[in-house]
Amino acid sequence: MKLCVLGGGGFRTPHVYQALLRDTASPRVEEVALYDVDEVRLRVMVAVLTELAAGFPDAPRLTATTNLPEAVEGSDYVFAALRVGGLEGRRCDEHVALDLDVLGQETTGPGGLAYAIRTIPVMVEAARTIKKLAPGAFVMNFTNPAGIITEAMQTVLGDRVLGICDTPSGLGRRVAGLLGLEPDRVHMDYVGLNHLGWMRRVLYDGRDVLPGLLADDDRLGAMEEGQVFGLDWIRALGAIPNEYLYYYYFNRDAVRSIVASGETRGDFLARTQTEFYERAAAAVDGVAELWRATVARRSASYMAEAKGGTQDRPGRAEESGPDPADEGYAGVALGVMAAISRNERQAMILNVRNRGTIAALPEDAVVEVPTMIDANGVHPLTADQPDLHQTGLMAQVKQVERHTVAAALTGSKTEALQAFALHPLVDSVTVAKDLLAGYLDRIPEVAAVLTR
Numbered sequence: 001m002k003l004c005v006l007g008g009g010g011f012r013t014p015h016v017y018q019a020l021l022r023d024t025a026s027p028r029v030e031e032v033a034l035y036d037v038d039e040v041r042l043r044v045m046v047a048v049l050t051e052l053a054a055g056f057p058d059a060p061r062l063t064a065t066t067n068l069p070e071a072v073e074g075s076d077y078v079f080a081a082l083r084v085g086g087l088e089g090r091r092c093d094e095h096v097a098l099d100l101d102v103l104g105q106e107t108t109g110p111g112g113l114a115y116a117i118r119t120i121p122v123m124v125e126a127a128r129t130i131k132k133l134a135p136g137a138f139v140m141n142f143t144n145p146a147g148i149i150t151e152a153m154q155t156v157l158g159d160r161v162l163g164i165c166d167t168p169s170g171l172g173r174r175v176a177g178l179l180g181l182e183p184d185r186v187h188m189d190y191v192g193l194n195h196l197g198w199m200r201r202v203l204y205d206g207r208d209v210l211p212g213l214l215a216d217d218d219r220l221g222a223m224e225e226g227q228v229f230g231l232d233w234i235r236a237l238g239a240i241p242n243e244y245l246y247y248y249y250f251n252r253d254a255v256r257s258i259v260a261s262g263e264t265r266g267d268f269l270a271r272t273q274t275e276f277y278e279r280a281a282a283a284v285d286g287v288a289e290l291w292r293a294t295v296a297r298r299s300a301s302y303m304a305e306a307k308g309g310t311q312d313r314p315g316r317a318e319e320s321g322p323d324p325a326d327e328g329y330a331g332v333a334l335g336v337m338a339a340i341s342r343n344e345r346q347a348m349i350l351n352v353r354n355r356g357t358i359a360a361l362p363e364d365a366v367v368e369v370p371t372m373i374d375a376n377g378v379h380p381l382t383a384d385q386p387d388l389h390q391t392g393l394m395a396q397v398k399q400v401e402r403h404t405v406a407a408a409l410t411g412s413k414t415e416a417l418q419a420f421a422l423h424p425l426v427d428s429v430t431v432a433k434d435l436l437a438g439y440l441d442r443i444p445e446v447a448a449v450l451t452r
């Protein structure tokens with residue numbers, strides 16, 4: 001099988017490739033086509049992957065190109081993880097908002113909207129290319145904000161594109177680990193939008209074991225979520241929130257700590273990754289090790305302050321071992337490919353079309369819910385309806401996402417203004433206007449999209 005990686009010169013590629021190297025079942029990926037707009041980064045990544053492949057006689061063949069059709073043609077799967085505007089764009093996503101005392105973050109809040117506006121046209125165009133040159137391909141979209149981007153791509157590809165995220169399954173894995181549950185016997189009752197969801201029940205052989213975990217000071221306190229949200233708040237909710245809900249429930253704290261830390265996550269990554277590409281481009285060997293060492297570097301961030309640790313976000317502390325991300329999004333991607341191409345039916349929490357699962361949201365809205373996936377495709381499982389708080393937040397954010405898609409596809413500044421102004425984390429239309437002006441001014445790729 002051929003796997004095409006959009007954004008192949010980026011930092012996520014080695015995680016994906018390593019997961020492929022360890023996959024020995026059949027059919028498996030035999031060819032990986034990296035696509036990126038940046039030749040230097042592509043060259044560096046080919047060097048990294050080639051080193052990683054040493055000792056694997058059947059390592060997937062590698063090609064790299066800046067030509068999208070060439071990379072896409074004949075693919076069975078496409079993994080998309082690209083960043084329009086690069087890390088400089090991510091820094092602006094964060095800083096424009098923080099300068100206005102509003103959350104500045106890659107995916108949550110106005111930063112995620114600015115990121116979506118410039119990314120949607122690129123990804124919709126990629127979707128058209130895929131439809132034409134690889135009509136049978138399944139697309140695993142990890143390009144953020146994954147829910148919005150997937151929804152936009154579905155207008156072209158329908159159910160052949162699904163959005164993936166490592167946070168719901170990561171949460172599930174940690175809960176199962178803490179309680180000593182056999183993963184295969186667990187059903188995670190999770191509901192939400194991407195980066196905005198709740199683990200409501202953990203069913204083990206039909207019995208909900210979540211209440212026991214919530215009542216257990218030691219176990220809940222050992223979880224990153226327990227430390228970040230506080231045991232009392234998780235108990236009040238009666239569900240474990242996705243880590244990204246920290247930005248909603250503790251918004252002021254989050255903004256304050258990011259500002260106080262003096263360096264955003266984007267600042268940190270821009271600094272460390274720029275250094276990596278410069279050094280790797282000049283190196284003759286040792287680039288895989290250099291990549292590994294760069295990934296292992298930690299930024300002192302708001303989360304570190306919130307929980308007295310050194311990780312960037314909750315969840316990562318327990319993910320020890322040589323390559324934690326293999327278990328993460330790369331593991332999710334591998335699971336999707338195995339389920340579809342080998343008909344290994346499994347339940348996975350994915351971003352798919354709602355189709356009535358959440359009655360309060362449109363049929364074609366992308367939601368993040370447990371699905372059954374196999375050779376017949378991906379189908380959301382029926383679930384209990386979210387409560388009013390959850391429904392309300394999801395509905396509000398979904399409307400914001402739709403204004404964002406409309407803004408990106410029509411170029412309308414009015415749609416963009418509505419998106420910023422209606423976002424639950426933006427508390428005034430005046431601020432929304434300043435956000436829009438700031439993003440237009442600071443991010444050329446946003447200005448190029450919003451032209452009317």
Ligand code: G6P
Pocket residue numbers: 106107144165166167265269312329
């Ligand atoms: C997790 C999330 C992704 C997000 C990433 C940020 O994997 O699920 O959606 O993009 O973290 O990681 P980074 O290292 O780029 O801050």
Ligand code: MN
Pocket residue numbers: 146164165166167195
């Ligand atoms: Mn994610």
